[in-house]
Amino acid sequence: MRRALLAITGLAASTTALVVFKAAPGTGQPAQEAPTAAEGPAPAAGSDETTPRASTAPESTRSASGASRSGSSGAPGTPAASRTGTAAAPPTASTLVGPVVSNEFGDVQVRITVVGDRIVNAAAQRLPRGTAQSDQRSDQVDSRYSGAVGMVVERQSADLDTISGATATSDAYRRSLQAAIDQRR
Template sequence: MRRALVAITGLAASTTALVVLKAAPGTSQVAQDVPAGQPPAATGAAEDEETSPDATAAPATGKPKATKSARPQGSASATPSRTASGGATRTPSAPRTTTAAPQPTARTVTGPVVSNEFGNVQVQITVSGSRIVNAVALELPEKTAQSVQRSGEVDSRYSGTGGMVVARQGADLDTVSGATATSRSYQQSLQAAIDRARG
């Protein structure tokens, strides 16, 4: 029984020694590869440092070696895009068309000749739209010097762009003193011209 126990113990001891001796050479070799005074570093980290573009030593000329900066994938282009306020080309808008209101056409309308004891009276008016803009006496009595004077007074009071016809826009005019017949004849021819213009 003792022999069997001693044999098993010896076998176990020799197996343990064999295992320890086999593992020892590999461990001592790793230890020899690491330089003295430096802590062992992970293998993957050392490889990353050697292949990193930032770890490249500068050339002997003293100028640092240019390195390319990594651009993230999917990032926008390095060239800034130009905004509308920064001078980007704008499509010109269509020119604005302003339609001015058509100006009414001025037209002249002539009244009939109205006779009285001193002579004939005929009036012509200029109308723009529905407005009288001018009045002219085409014919007035001129048989005597007195009739010429009276006709002149009627014409200056009624006719023209600033006369009573334009001011009142009708034939309701004040009678010129001393030229009642001529004033009435003027008003009659004028009223007929107005009726034609509005008819």
């Protein structure tokens, strides 16, 4: 069980790091790739083209979002001038840890990862362990609240549904989480 928790936490942390580093300017990606013949010639150096060209690339070269994979490396619909490094640096990720909150079953502590104003990951640092019943309660709380797709990231707050049968652990998780969220303000 601990291996699974560590694997999930590691996956979430590496995914967060990948997203942060992928979005960072100057990470080695070219500012603009050469257009395909179907897209027409590239704008001249120094031109101030501010509207993206419509891609006439075949449907097979389009991603699921409909944007051509062979076009510029920036986000679809973003003007070329803002993708060349003149845009502001993306927000950095920060990790905030809530206090240890004790209840009758044990201690609970929550860590969140924040990028800009968004919570991108939540993880329980400590949960009550020791008996089969406390392990089960802790696993239920952790699986519903934690992770990059858990309820914390979904709701962006400590306003979480109580886990039936794990009320004390749920309440302790929310209190530690709220304290971590309050640190970013």
